[in-house]
Amino acid sequence: MFSLIRTGRSLEAITAASYAMVRYYALAPFSMNAIREPRTATLTVNEIYHSIQGESTWAGLPCVFVRLTFCDLRCNYCDTAYAFYEGEKKTLPEITSEVLKFDCPLVEVTGGEPLLQKNILPLMTALADAGKTVLLETSGAHDISKVDVRVHRIMDLKTPGSSECERNLWSNIQHLTRRDEVKFVIGSREDYEWSREKMREHNLSQRCHAVLFSPIFGRIEPREIVDWMLADNLEARFQLQMHKFIWSPTTRGV
């Protein structure tokens, strides 16, 4: 009460200011923590492992994967549903030191959807600062513009057959650069034609480093997509999920 009298501010004004402050911090818990307390900022991590990169133009290279928990999409072909909820909170230094122990120059941040946790931004920066080549695999449903410019973004555009097509954040396209790759996961002729048209409409083969056409595993014969691509002379790269041929398709941590 003494301070109220001294400052001349009403109780309502002070309560409103306090509420606004609490709300501000509550809305941005991860990024504020990361900026203020980098040593105690955390991420919920599903798994960290060393394997062979199975997709993208980086396929075949040894890579450390940091798989984050949580995803707000439910693609009907999802092969990492175990990452929707399972995970353990770790501080950014804990994650970085676990990654560095593998002594591998390539690191991929994946999920789930990594961009749901804002502390992923300082983690990717820390990994790039440590001299790693950093890849980000993202669903394309969240803003990619705040990602460190040194990171190679591999962004999905969800096809109609995924059942999550309406979640594509089209404004992301303007942020893509020649470091980035766009992936279409295709399960039918309709998906293929949709992908081909989006690719042409947004000039993706010029805008990005690569456009990837990938079959939904077990839903479509890969050969069909290859035939269509050849018939259309498409400036895209066909890919298979290499890890599903090296190990059993349901093996985790590979």
Ligand code: SF4
């Ligand atoms: S965005 Fe990825 S992790 Fe999320 S549901 Fe789709 S395939 Fe699964």
